Amino acid sequence: MTILGHHIGGERVPSTSERLGPVRNPATGEITKQVSFAARDETDRAVSAAREAFPEWARTTPIRRARVMFRYLELLEKHKSDIAAVITEEHGKVLSDATGEVMRGIEVVEYATGIPHIMAGHYTENVGTEVDSWAVRQPLGVCVGITPFNFPAMVPMWMFPVALACGNTFVLKPSEKDPSAALILADLLYEAGLPKGVFNVINGDRPTVERLLEHPDVTAVSFVGSTPVAKAIQTGGIAHNKRVQALGGAKNHAIVLPDADLDTAVDGLMGAAYGSAGERCMAISVAVAVGDIATPLVERIAEQARRLKVRPGTDPEAEMGPLVTSEHYKKVTSFIETGLSEGAELVVDGRGVQHESYKGGYFLGPCLFDNVTPEMRIYKEEIFGPVLSVVRTDDPEHALDLVNNHEFGNGAAIFTRDGEAGRQFVSRVQAGMVGVNVPIPVPVAYHSFGGWKASLFGDHHMHGPEGVRFYTRLKTVTSRWPRDGSRGASYSMPVQN
Ligand code: NAD
Secondary structure, eight states: OOEEOEEETTEEEOOOOSOEEEEEETTTTEEEEEEEOOOHHHHHHHHHHHHHHHHHHHHSOHHHHHHHHHHHHHHHHHHHHHHHHHHHHHHOOOHHHHHHHHHHHHHHHHHHTTHHHHTOOEEEEEEETTEEEEEEEEEOSEEEEEOOSSOTTHHHHHHHHHHHHTTOEEEEEOOTTSOHHHHHHHHHHHHTTOOTTSEEEOOOOHHHHHHHHHOTTEEEEEEESOHHHHHHHHHHHHHTTOEEEEEOOOOEEEEEOTTSOHHHHHHHHHHHHHGGGGOSTTOEEEEEEEGGGHHHHHHHHHHHHHHOOBOOTTSTTOSBOOOSOHHHHHHHHHHHHHHHHHTOEEEEOOTTOOOGGGTTSOOOOOEEEESOOTTSHHHHSOOOSSEEEEEEESOHHHHHHHHHHSSEESEEEEEOSOHHHHHHHHHHOOOSEEEESOSOOOOOTTSOBOOEETTEEESOOBSHHHHHHHTEEEEEEEEEOOSSOOOOOOOSOOOOO
């Protein structure tokens, strides 16, 4: 059986560690590969490779770094279906969705090709008499990315194209559940001409992450994953003097006002709740139905949910694939039990979906709870599966309070035909990414991605201008070229009169 190792210093290397983890096909439950969990010395080797490559890469002109990104773009286009296929094989999402994920990652590479322009500093002539000042942004050094299972290509690509284009070197620790895409992304970077050691992939689990967090040569850590781990990464990273951005979990709400276009709301909620089996940090997991739209909304969603095609991701007709692992399946189905015991009404029960030829797969059909209340655990906690909870209220203000009082603040959406209501929502909602009649408002590459509250720890969102700020530090220069020698020492604060 294939054992996936690491990518260090420009090539794939086998692991010397004896610790291995299984990589499964979620549609069959079969173990298809194993992945190495890096020992401390292997993790250190990856960081050393990145540290040694840094000075030369940082000195490489931005246009040359951009040219590597241009070549990378061509290779990604050429290989996007191979990457998507491996995502479907290890994650389970349907192939069209996996292809979409790769495309959204490619958009960040497109953004990174503009780095000579994006990194341009600013200059002021004569901040004092014949004194000039300018500001530039310079790379940080060795940056680390730690990424979740649910977007094995796109989330790493939120990070490293921007980090590399800015002149940093990088060590990526992908999810141990679906590690193959990261290794292909590394192969293609080197095919595009990246100098050896600039990008490295180290596979592993918690001890690998802990070593990266404490390593003295790591300067910055980008993390995406669950909230408890995000908090630990932020605390641990800061304790070791790293710059940290740590994106956590979510419980994204969509408010549906009585005047909303019902077709738009139903279609939007179906895709946002059940696409990728709900394993998206921007999935809508709570619909707050205001007033008398609630009953037709629930009826229409239930009707469509019952017809949804839950099949292996390789089936061209599949609309939703299996969950990622049996542990995750058990976690999500235990939330169904919890919801029932809490008194929510299970209108559509996705349990019991089976496929003759895929009996070992982790298939769970769409689940729909009605009459959910804010005290329930199924409302408060992130389920991360195909489970949509509907909360009913008659008061639009109460709907907004629900969103704003929730622990998480990743994304939030409103469905309405009233421009004023939409505008008020945008202005007052406590969330980092907001949609108006757009259920999954994922920012494009040249804007930045990130949530508020327990959905993000740190100061910077990812990719776009915020990514450039995160992966660079500011240097401001004040300069004079005196013609007549020194004018003597001055002991008071220089001011402009
Ligand atoms: P996870 O937190 O279990 O794992 C994320 C990464 O951290 C993996 O690489 C894993 O190996 C590592 N890790 C796990 N436990 C660790 C520990 N105790 N110490 C150090 N490292 C550890 O998350 P997951 O299950 O892979 O992904 C799903 C979660 O990610 C969900 O909560 C989802 O909302 C979140 N997510 C958030 C965003 C966002 O942008 N906010 C995007 C995607 C996913």
